[in-house]
Amino acid sequence: GVSSLYKDGAGCGACFQIRCNNSTLCSSKGTNVTITDINHNNQTGFVLSTRAFMAMANHGMGQHILKLGTVEVEYKRIPCEYKNQNLAVRVEESSQKPNYLAIKLLYQGGQTEIVAIDVAQVGSSNWNFMKRNHGAVWDTSRAPNGALQFRFVVTSGYDGKWIWAKTVLPADWKRGVVYDSGVQINDIAKEGCFHCDYSHR
Template sequence: MALLFSILFFLISSVTACDRCVHQTKTAYFSKASALSSGACGYGSLALGFSGEHVAAGVPTLFKDGAGCGACFQIRCKDTALCSKEGTRVILTDLNQHNQTDFVLSSRAFTAMAQKGLDQDILKRGIVDVEYKRVPCEYKKKNLSVRVEESSQKPNYLSIKLLYQGGQTEVVGIDVAEVGSSNWSFMSRNHGAVWDTSRVPAGALQFRFIVTSGYDGKWIWAKSVLPAGWKVGVIYDSGVQINDIAQEGCSPCDTGSWK
């Protein structure tokens, strides 16, 4: 178990490097938020319900091979005559393959950076200079949830998608077992926020999620999530939420505050 957590900690440390730092970049926008809902994280139309359509596509260093899906960022435009000091908060739902900007935002998120009455002005810019940093995700009325994907075929294959993931860390591993059993099967990340396994336990299912809390690996236990009669397309409440913040071993940097 110690070796397992050492390996996991290495993986987690590598995917969370310097998230706390303030970064400088440029940001563009999609004219339709639906363009982001078909993104690489696999959220589909559910993405439009995240944070009032304040969603974003991030470059590979933010997407992190899917581990960055669902991460939250505070982002603000640097032109103080055009934009507010607070900026806006976005949730990463897609991969941005272009290197001109770190983010491509939904138009609603893009205009939310502007001062009141200057929505059209910022849209006319198309691309603006911004600064951003990662912040904890908060879902005050929702637990971490599991959606059973349509590709699942009982009893041979289970595919799930994680929704409403809180905290400021990544899920880097998921195990599944029958409720009451200690015979765990590991799941693999298929893509984005979607995980799967061909070793599906019988009966009602429990999960354990591996995240970082501080500098250490941590299990989050969800002891009864899927009923024995689980169905595809249904979202199940895990009964738990992730509130952990991963600490980083990167070099000192400006962690910033929105003044």
């Protein structure tokens, strides 16, 4: 997605319904996609895989839409749905014990953005912040020893809240392995109050 959708990485993992405006070629349902990277091309908002691009088409029109290459689209953010799947933490290959830890978040549900992550040893209240490295990857050069817990600041619209995953990584965590956080995120974005009148009548 473009920078306004990617949001310096906070939009990575966001889900959208996209449909093209040509009713002859395209269905009104369109297709659902997930933002996975930033698009530096200012000529288009989304770069879709061939399969996703063709999925916008009416039955039998996939090759016709593909020949166009680009189409006018409309889109809206929708909740990501990962049935019976908790938020997962993948330890990236760049992680180096004992201090450097890089994680990627997977299966982030709802219409949410994770805007901050802290990490601590299980049972400790000595939290270290992690920084966004890129996209859904967060890292720290001050990883605690032992089994690790995480807390996430999750926003949906204007509201933010802490979600605490009490035991995520075992003390012997391994690079390239995906660990279940034990928490599900499924909040739906709330609309802000625009032109609200709080005056007494």
